[in-house]
Amino acid sequence: MLQKSLSLIITKKCTADCDICCFSCSPHVEDKMPLEDALNYIDQASQIQQFTAVGISGGEPFLYYNDLIEILKRCKSLNLGFSCSTNSFWAATIDNTRLFLKQLTDIGSLTLNLSIDEFHSKYIPFQNIKNVLKVAKEFSNLSILLGCVCTKTSKKLHDILEYLGDDIMGYYIASSPCLPVGNAETRIKPEDLFIFENSIDKKCSGLSHLVVMPDGSTYPCCYQGGFTPALYLGSAKELPLTEIIKNFNGNMYCRTLENHGVKWFVDKIHENNLPIKLKNGGYVGICDVCHTLFHDPEYLKYYEPFLDIEMYNIIQRELEKDAVMGG
Template sequence: MNGPFRVGLLLTERCDIACAHCWLGLGSNGVDMSLDEARGYIDQASSIPTVEWISFTGGEPFLLPGLLNELVGYASAKGLRTECVTNCSWAETPEKTKETLKTLKESGLDVVNISADDFHQEFVPFENARNCFEVAKSLGLKTVIMSAAQAGGTLRLAKIINRLGPDEIGTLGEGEPTEGLSAIAVETGFLPVGRGAQLPRDRWLIGESKTEGPCRLVLRDIGIDPEGELLACCSAASLLARGRLGSVVETGIQQRLDDAGEQSLFKILSEQGPSSLADSLGISWREGFVSRCHLCHEVLKDPRLDEALV
């Protein structure tokens, strides 16, 4: 298994909106990461040769603008590339958006990751996402547009791209070169886990994403939550005990990853994928799942998994 390439720091569990599909189930309450804690994790990440990126996420990391700016600068000074994930609730006007993003750009920010879809736009005007996209572009920041789709939804990726500027945005997964593009857009069905599990099944977007095949992200696109717990990935597995790898406060990230890498669970996920484990458990995975991560969540929460791994 290759080493981690990105460490996502969940700067806060707080969010100023409460999307219906939020698999983390976040809202107005929750814990924040402190400046010293986050710096310590960045120090650890920068000593792992394969780590290229620090992603600042949450919750909504722009609820902590001073902390975010400080940490972008800290990570950049260590030679790491930086990304901020946002719901754009703060980007109410082009002027305010410019003030915020210019400061971050000057601190070394590389990428703004914008969430835009039916769920986010229930709370945040689409104009905010447009402000963020346009201002980021004008400042020379790269953008990623992340969209969680639902069956029968109105704001699908093609519409978002059309509203933002079709010539500048490449979609990931079509196999087309993305060089020269300042923006990339990615759409996946919302995960029916966490709060998303309460959405009706006829809204699940089934059949548009692969469920088979190895996971290229496990133990590579890792996260650290505000309590200092290492997460095996930045998706649904991190909600479950099996995807939570222990505190990195006293035992470091590298040691936690080395220990996890010895577990057959993670070897199978990275070499064969959750569908292989589903076969062992007799779960019929070819239908009824939104994505590989949805299947993975079902497999990892199955109480029979320990037996299947022997």
């Protein structure tokens, strides 16, 4: 699978301390990607044909607004698409909202992904979101996507829509279940999580991103459950992105997830009585399964013998194809 998007988590610092945050971000966390590193990664991505866009997330990227402006300018100059996630803390007034959005859209087209749910609303008033939705209609090169994370006991999408009223007209909003990772692992009760019975049978669809964390560590998945030792691809501070991509292609966890999904690993655990703890009550989704399988580095040694066999089988299949092609 080709990574089409470079995702930069430029900070874990945030104005909020949400119970659902997968990175456990808060005002007290100081992790930040140096601007020169971010620009370097973008420059490298522009030289790799498969990359078409850059996404900025956190934490709260707007805390480092000057960096954000420079990143957007660099993306624009290199013809890379650009998106950014935000909780909209900066949109307390219409005038302030218009000032920020005009500065951004004067540089180029962009997509803003807004977080709007019960958990963020403890820190960011819904009025801030309404301000963004109202002002965004003034800019033809600005797209807005809204995301609402829910638990069984939290406010749902229909509750959120009541707060937004007519301002939501013309925008896309999606609801997703809370995953038990990061803060949610300890702050959200297991009985409050949505459980989906067919989670194990699904294949992974999230391996189309290259994510770089503030410290330079890289992963092939931008979903909350994917930041695990098994999927670690190396440090972008030490390796060029071209080598990171080679690491992805040589990572048997990534290849097996891509080819077979999480069920391959679950089956190996059951068939061989591996000492890996699975959940009895089901999973929130495939990302929850993935995180359960790979979050503990001690688990990896139990998978390795089976991955070696899978690698051998892949090589044999390729050799057979070459033999057929060679006539």
